[in-house]
Amino acid sequence: MERRRGWVDRRRDSACGGVLHVPETVRLRSAGGIEQVTSEPAARWTLHTATSTYVITRAPAEAGLVLEHWGAPGRDQPWTAPDRLHFATLLDLAPLEYAALGTRHTTTSELIVQRPAGHDGINLRLADDSVRVDRDGHSTHLQALLTDPAGDITVTLHVLTSTRHDVVERWAEVSHVDHGGHADPTDAVVLTRVFSAGWNVPVGPGARLHTLVGQWSREFQPVEVELTAGEFSIGSRQGITSHRYSPFVALQTPQARGASDDDAYSVALAWSGSWRMLVDAIPFHSHVRVSGGLDDETGDVKLQPGQRFETPHMLGIWSPHGLTGLSRAWHAYQREVLARDLGPQHRPIVYNSWYATEFNVRVDHQLALAERAARLGAEAFVVDDGWFTGRTSDRSGLGDWHVDDAKFPHGLEELIDGVLGLGMRFGLWVEPEAVNPDSDLYREHPDWVYHAGHRPFTTIRNQYILDFGRPDVERWAADMLTRLLTTYPISYLKWDMNRPVTDGGRPADPHGREWSIQHTRAYLRVMAMLRRDFPHVTVEACAGGGGRIDNAVLAVCDVVWPSDETGPRDRLAIQHGFLSAFTPSVMSSWVTDEPDHINVEPASLEFRFVVAMAGALGIGADLMQWDPARMQHAATLVELYQEIRSTIHRGTVFRHGSPTDDSYAIQYTTDGKVVLLVWARGQCPPSVRIYFADLQPSHRYRLRGSDVVLSGSEASERGVPVPFSIAPDCDVLVFDRIDR
Numbered sequence: 001m002e003r004r005r006g007w008v009d010r011r012r013d014s015a016c017g018g019v020l021h022v023p024e025t026v027r028l029r030s031a032g033g034i035e036q037v038t039s040e041p042a043a044r045w046t047l048h049t050a051t052s053t054y055v056i057t058r059a060p061a062e063a064g065l066v067l068e069h070w071g072a073p074g075r076d077q078p079w080t081a082p083d084r085l086h087f088a089t090l091l092d093l094a095p096l097e098y099a100a101l102g103t104r105h106t107t108t109s110e111l112i113v114q115r116p117a118g119h120d121g122i123n124l125r126l127a128d129d130s131v132r133v134d135r136d137g138h139s140t141h142l143q144a145l146l147t148d149p150a151g152d153i154t155v156t157l158h159v160l161t162s163t164r165h166d167v168v169e170r171w172a173e174v175s176h177v178d179h180g181g182h183a184d185p186t187d188a189v190v191l192t193r194v195f196s197a198g199w200n201v202p203v204g205p206g207a208r209l210h211t212l213v214g215q216w217s218r219e220f221q222p223v224e225v226e227l228t229a230g231e232f233s234i235g236s237r238q239g240i241t242s243h244r245y246s247p248f249v250a251l252q253t254p255q256a257r258g259a260s261d262d263d264a265y266s267v268a269l270a271w272s273g274s275w276r277m278l279v280d281a282i283p284f285h286s287h288v289r290v291s292g293g294l295d296d297e298t299g300d301v302k303l304q305p306g307q308r309f310e311t312p313h314m315l316g317i318w319s320p321h322g323l324t325g326l327s328r329a330w331h332a333y334q335r336e337v338l339a340r341d342l343g344p345q346h347r348p349i350v351y352n353s354w355y356a357t358e359f360n361v362r363v364d365h366q367l368a369l370a371e372r373a374a375r376l377g378a379e380a381f382v383v384d385d386g387w388f389t390g391r392t393s394d395r396s397g398l399g400d401w402h403v404d405d406a407k408f409p410h411g412l413e414e415l416i417d418g419v420l421g422l423g424m425r426f427g428l429w430v431e432p433e434a435v436n437p438d439s440d441l442y443r444e445h446p447d448w449v450y451h452a453g454h455r456p457f458t459t460i461r462n463q464y465i466l467d468f469g470r471p472d473v474e475r476w477a478a479d480m481l482t483r484l485l486t487t488y489p490i491s492y493l494k495w496d497m498n499r500p501v502t503d504g505g506r507p508a509d510p511h512g513r514e515w516s517i518q519h520t521r522a523y524l525r526v527m528a529m530l531r532r533d534f535p536h537v538t539v540e541a542c543a544g545g546g547g548r549i550d551n552a553v554l555a556v557c558d559v560v561w562p563s564d565e566t567g568p569r570d571r572l573a574i575q576h577g578f579l580s581a582f583t584p585s586v587m588s589s590w591v592t593d594e595p596d597h598i599n600v601e602p603a604s605l606e607f608r609f610v611v612a613m614a615g616a617l618g619i620g621a622d623l624m625q626w627d628p629a630r631m632q633h634a635a636t637l638v639e640l641y642q643e644i645r646s647t648i649h650r651g652t653v654f655r656h657g658s659p660t661d662d663s664y665a666i667q668y669t670t671d672g673k674v675v676l677l678v679w680a681r682g683q684c685p686p687s688v689r690i691y692f693a694d695l696q697p698s699h700r701y702r703l704r705g706s707d708v709v710l711s712g713s714e715a716s717e718r719g720v721p722v723p724f725s726i727a728p729d730c731d732v733l734v735f736d737r738i739d740r
Contacts, residue, residue: 044056044057045142047159047161049161049167050162051319052070052072052166053070053073054069054070054168055068055070056097057079059091059094060081060090060091061090061091062125062126063091063126064097064098064124064125064126064157065097065126066094066095066097067200070200070201070318071320072263072318079095081093081094087106089104089106091103091104093285095289096200097200098124098197099198100112100121100155101121101122102122102124103123103124107280107282108280108289108291110193110195110196110197110198110291111155111172111191113153113174115189116186116188116189120192122150123148123149124146124155126144126145130145131143131144131145132144132145138162138164139162139163140162141158142158142159142160143156143157144156151177152305153174153175153176153189154174154175154177155173156173156175157197158170158171158172165329165332165336166318166319166332166333167315167317168317169313169315170197170315171312172196172197173309173310174191174301174308175308175309177306178305187305188303188304188305188510189302190303191300191302192296193293193296194301195276195294195296197292197293199265199316201251201287201288201289201290203253203254203263203265204253204285206228206229206281207253207254207279207288208225209224209250210224210225210250210251210252210323210580211225211246211250212245212578212581213234213245213246214243214546214574215243215244216544216564217563217564217565218243218563218565218570219243219246219562220563220574220577220580221573221574222577222580226254228254232280233276233278234247235295236273236275236295237295237297238274238547239465239520240500240501240543241275241547241550243547246549246581247269247271247277247292248266248267249266249277249279249290250580251264251265251266251267256322261322264319265316265317265319265326266319266330267292267314267315268314268315268316269313269314269550269551270314270552271293271313271520271552272520272553273517274295274298274299274516275292275294275312277290277291278292293311294312294517299504299505299514300513300514301514301517313552315551317329317333323580324654324693327581328652330582331583331584331653334582334585334586335583335585338551338554339558339583339586340531340535340558342650344645346558347559348379349377349379349617349619349641350492350616350618350619351376351380351381351424351618351620352429352618352619352620353366353381353382353620354429355593355594355621357369357386358386359386359392359393361383363410366383367415367418369381369624370419370424371418372623372624372631373424373619373623374422376634377639377642379424379425380425380491380538381419381422381425381427382429383415383428384429384494385429386407387403387407387412387428389404389405390404394436394463395436396436396438398431398435398439398463399434399435399440399442399466401484416489420489425492425538427491427494427538428488428490428492428493428494430496431497432466432481432495433465433466433468433523434463434498435448435463435466436464437457437463437464442464448470448472449464449465449467450465450503450505452507458502458503460498460499460502461498461499465499465502467506468518469506469515469519469522473522477526478526481526481530482533485530490537491537492538492540493538494561495527495539495542497542497544497547497548498543499544501515527539527541527553527557530556531556540558540560540561541553542561545561545562546562546574546578549562549582558586559585559586559616560582560587560588562575562587567596567599568611569596569598569601570598570599571611572659573598573659575587575589575614575615576655576659576664583649583653584614584615584653585615585616587614587615589611589615589616590617590620591608591617591618591620592620592621593622593625603729604730605633606726607727610677610726610730610732611679613640613641613644613648614666614677617638644673646670647668647673647675648668650670651669651673651674651675652694654667654669656690656693659679662686663680663681663688665677665722667692672737673736674692674695674701674715674734674737675733675735676690676732676733678690679729680724680729688721688722689719689720690720691716691717691718692716692720693716695715695716696712697716698712698713698739699737699739701737701738702738704733704735704736709738715735720733
């Protein structure tokens with residue numbers, strides 16, 4: 001598998017200016033270990049993914065690079081300048097890969113540089129022989145150096161592709177050149193906008209735009225916008241990706257026929273802090289431009305001479321199979337490149353005790369829950385909030401990460417030994433970025449929290465946020481987690497973040513407006529440290545549910561928690577949207593006793609289990625309230641999940657319909673098996689027939705537990721009736737391939 005290693009900087013930030021480093025460079029090497037590098041004077045470069053080509057050429061007036069083609073190989077249609085310009089320059093209309101204000105004048109730019117003299121803008125030009133291409137057997141990494149005639153600013157554009165997946169990865173490095181070697185602080189330039197890339201998506205004029213929106217407990221709701229003309233903007237100013245918008249868009253032509261038809265494109269930002277994405281549909285243009293990167297309202301980047309800044313990475317995908325094809329391409333990339341493995345080791349069946357205890361954590365109660373969880377087949381037992389000193393409610397204790405002697409009079413070892421003795425792994429919940437005012441940590445370090453000058457402190461959930469951009473705070477967090485993981489045999493860690501960052505910044509610090517960048521990079525560094533130094537520990541990323549989920553997080557964790565909403569019908573709707581951009585192998589989902597809040601139609605226990613089986617199954621119900629019959633039946637459902645888990649996590653996904661329909665199904669397909677999860681509305685099972693997607697017509701399958709045998713063509717053309725044998729409102733059908 002190809003693993004991506006270049007997103008997380010492991011070097012320390014300089015002073016408090018936490019963005020002024022150079023992250024690890026991606027080095028592409030040939031099979032023989034010799035790097036193949038060429039500096040190409042050519043005017044055209046073709047980069048290949050698994051199924052597409054990305055073709056770029058020199059821009060007019062050598063003003064950088066322009067997109068010539070993105071899509072199916074052999075369909076290249078070179079960009080040609082319009083006959084008439086009128087109220088625009090040629091570069092305002094050209095599909096530039098990266099534009100700066102001063103190079104462009106009247107249309108959106110990715111880079112805005114404010115100079116000490118007070119004027120904005122730079123005039124970027126592509127230098128002769130400045131395009132470098134590194135190739136190995138699968139990957140191509142293009143770098144293009146753009147310079148400003150004034151000689152003080154350079155921009156290096158990066159484009160990375162691989163024939164093992166369909167993602168085009170892009171980012172930029174901006175450097176402030178020091179010619180004299182005696183940097184004067186007054187010579188600093190400010191990057192008031194420093195986006196990662198501009199994507200020229202050939203779907204115009206206008207576009208059918210898809211994205212994911214929501215709020216706490218209602219994340220990942222799909223929306224469609226007919227963007228005939230104008231600018232569409234989404235983002236976060238919260239220091240995290242947010243529950244409100246996901247850094248992800250998909251675009252089709254306005255005439256696209258359906259979810260699986262026609263060309264479609266998707267762009268995502270791999271960044272876990274404040275961000276912004278713009279989609280600009282200029283009237284009468286053949287391309288719709290997608291720009292994105294760091295939020296440019298709440299922060300900027302200051303560069304002294306001799307310093308440089310690397311942007312977050314953006315990812316783009318083309319598919320000839322519409323939105324369904326895009327989802328599958330994202331899933332394949334996340335499975336094959338971002339995940340460290342796909343086995344059950346880092347996707348165990350978790351029992352989490354939060355809903356059974358909340359803050360009332362007692363060792364005898366936890367042991368009783370653990371005994372029942374083990375009987376169900378749980379593989380890991382996780383103690384959530386409430387295990388540490390002074391934590392009797394959400395008003396105190398947060399930040400004091402020591403075992404509460406009152407709750408564990410014989411130490412945490414008593415519970416851990418009991419859990420391990422039952423054959424399960426042991427895990428803990430932590431929230432390293434937050435602190436209660438009523439805590440020893442805050443009393444010792446009140447200067448560690450974000451605070452906007454003389455304004456009153458902002459509390460949410462009775463807590464403040466620690467300034468992770470400070471090296472001493474980052475060091476404290478890394479040391480605290482290292483202490484826990486070396487003191488106790490912990491092999492599962494749930495990292496939570498239960499409020500947004502407010503009042504970010506350090507007014508006396510010249511780099512204080514870079515707080516979100518510094519905080520996010522510190523978070524990613526600590527997460528990467530956990531993976532590097534404690535490879536046996538499974539890490540679950542959470543932020544009050546789905547408040548921090550993106551491709552950068554997926555590169556440093558094993559599973560994510562999509563929502564705090566665990567009511568089964570509401571959760572099914574959240575997971576439907578989640579799967580449009582993220583693979584089921586990272587989707588942690590629990591069976592709980594919690595009610596729905598939006599769709600309040602009753603649902604069976606089996607319905608709850610099948611919803612949770614759609615990703616990484618967990619259980620969070622109060623098992624002390626379950627009678628023996630319920631426990632036994634739940635154990636059989638856990639056993640069923642263990643049989644199909646590999647197909648759920650590795651298979652290609654096809655969603656049949658919508659959770660708002662009378663029936664809804666998700667199909668998971670591997671070479672040897674098809675798993676169909678089906679849900680229905682109402683207590684009387686409707687007559688439901690599912691027409692399978694994307695099976696080889698000649699392959700033959702047997703429905704497990706029956707004598708039904710059918711071919712791929714029969715399953716696709718005639719469909720498969722759903723017997724609803726598990727429950728009146730859900731079913732699980734497993735088809736094993738028998739012709740191999």
